[in-house]
Amino acid sequence: MSTKNIEELEKEFQAKIDADIKIEPNDWMPEAYRKTLMRQISQHAHSEIVGMLPEGNWITRAPSLKRKAVLLAKVQDEAGHGLYLYSAAETLGLDRESSIDDLHSGKAKYSSIFNYPTLSWADMGTIGWLVDGAAIMNQVPLCRCSYGPYARAMVRVCKEESFHQRQGFEIVSLLANGTPEQKQMVQDSLNRFWWPALMMFGPNDDNSPNSAQSVKWKIKRMSNDELRQQFIDVTVLQAEMVGLTIPDKDLKWNEATGHYDFGAINWEEFNQVIQGNGPCNKDRIDARRNAKENGAWVREAANAFAEKRKKKELTH
Amino acid sequence: MSSKEWPLWEVFIRSKQGLSHKHVGSLRAADAQMAIDNARDVYTRRSEGISIWVIESKLVTASDPDESAELFEPADSKIYRHPTFYNVPDGISHM
Numbered sequence: 001m002s003t004k005n006i007e008e009l010e011k012e013f014q015a016k017i018d019a020d021i022k023i024e025p026n027d028w029m030p031e032a033y034r035k036t037l038m039r040q041i042s043q044h045a046h047s048e049i050v051g052m053l054p055e056g057n058w059i060t061r062a063p064s065l066k067r068k069a070v071l072l073a074k075v076q077d078e079a080g081h082g083l084y085l086y087s088a089a090e091t092l093g094l095d096r097e098s099s100i101d102d103l104h105s106g107k108a109k110y111s112s113i114f115n116y117p118t119l120s121w122a123d124m125g126t127i128g129w130l131v132d133g134a135a136i137m138n139q140v141p142l143c144r145c146s147y148g149p150y151a152r153a154m155v156r157v158c159k160e161e162s163f164h165q166r167q168g169f170e171i172v173s174l175l176a177n178g179t180p181e182q183k184q185m186v187q188d189s190l191n192r193f194w195w196p197a198l199m200m201f202g203p204n205d206d207n208s209p210n211s212a213q214s215v216k217w218k219i220k221r222m223s224n225d226e227l228r229q230q231f232i233d234v235t236v237l238q239a240e241m242v243g244l245t246i247p248d249k250d251l252k253w254n255e256a257t258g259h260y261d262f263g264a265i266n267w268e269e270f271n272q273v274i275q276g277n278g279p280c281n282k283d284r285i286d287a288r289r290n291a292k293e294n295g296a297w298v299r300e301a302a303n304a305f306a307e308k309r310k311k312k313e314l315t316h
Numbered sequence: 317m318s319s320k321e322w323p324l325w326e327v328f329i330r331s332k333q334g335l336s337h338k339h340v341g342s343l344r345a346a347d348a349q350m351a352i353d354n355a356r357d358v359y360t361r362r363s364e365g366i367s368i369w370v371i372e373s374k375l376v377t378a379s380d381p382d383e384s385a386e387l388f389e390p391a392d393s394k395i396y397r398h399p400t401f402y403n404v405p406d407g408i409s410h411m
């Protein structure tokens with residue numbers, strides 16, 4: 001056991017971070033660093049898992065076999081992302097079962113975006129384009145996060161995400177170039193998802209009190225507002241290319257800053273959704289709880305099967 | 317409802333014939349065979365592997381990071397183990 005005092009350990013820890021040396025599970029780390037990461041990684045894992053629900057809603061109603069296969073593959077990827085992340089959080093000492101219980105009791109948070117309903121097929125396009133697009137913006141800097149297992153999980157996730165965004169944009173651009181009804185459907189979808197997608201980057205930097213510490217620890221590499229601006233700058237052009245209108249009358253190119261100016265975000269709505277009062281919060285949690293309860297027999301059967309196989313091996 | 321939590325497994329994948337198995341992550345499963353089945357779905361959805369090893373995480377013994385200085389120091393001081401330590405006269409090749 002180390003005989004160094006806590007200040008020395010903290011100083012060495014920060015020196016490692018400053019030198020871009022990754023922190024691995026058995027290395028010494030400040031309790032606050034561990035807690036921050038456990039919270040962030042488990043919330044991220046919950047988001048991947050809950051994120052399957054809005055799209056799962058359309059698997060049986062996909063317009064063709066091809067689209068159905070693609071959507072299934074995407075949703076299966078999201079399950080995988082959840083698993084990579086729960087595993088990464090477990091390396092910090094997270095108890096997976098109780099973390100999932102926290103999600104089901106409403107104690108743990110997940111991304112606000114998944115509390116919005118998916119009302120039309122066009123939403124499958126918009127979600128891939130905007131929601132996975134925003135997730136990629138958030139996740140690319142996390143590939144360089146100071147905690148090794150989280151960074152490695154993010155590398156895998158980012159590799160898989162680019163297909164998610166492309167398949168979504170393909171749906172969007174097909175509909176946008178389709179019949180007037182199809183174009184209307186996808187414009188309506190963009191109108192509903194644009195602002196919630198911008199909220200995915202979290203509160204403004206002034207209202208994000210823990211950000212500075214996360215930046216110092218290199219858990220966070222870019223601020224919420226920087227990422228949001230980057231997302232808007234690239235997405236506006238994509239919308240123009242397919243002839244869709246971003247639902248923001250204040251959106252305007254700013255020659256001086258080299259960025260788009262945009263309208264005010266409704267933070268009251270964001271806070272309501274985070275606190276559990278979004279359009280689908282209850283549905284999502286109910287669906288998760290039901291999945292766990294109704295799937296209990298599968299887990300029991302797996303245990304029974306493992307027992308049986310063990311006995312068989314012993315008698316041979 | 318079953319409260320028995322499945323053990324944690326470390327997963328190693330050989331990406332192609334001729335390369336060694338490499339650690340890719342971990343997962344939970346009721347036994348080794350199911351861990352392999354799950355690893356197939358979680359870690360090889362895009363043909364990332366042709367062979368999978370799993371080992372229960374609790375069976376892994378790891379070196380202590382607090383002692384890594386002492387543990388690895390002997391190698392640091394033995395620079396004569398590297399070819400660059402030696403002078404080879406100009407004009408000598410294939411060495």
Ligand SMILES: [Fe+2]
Binds near residue numbers: 048077081135157161
């Ligand atoms: Fe994902």
Ligand SMILES: [Fe+2]
Binds near residue numbers: 135161
């Ligand atoms: Fe995704």
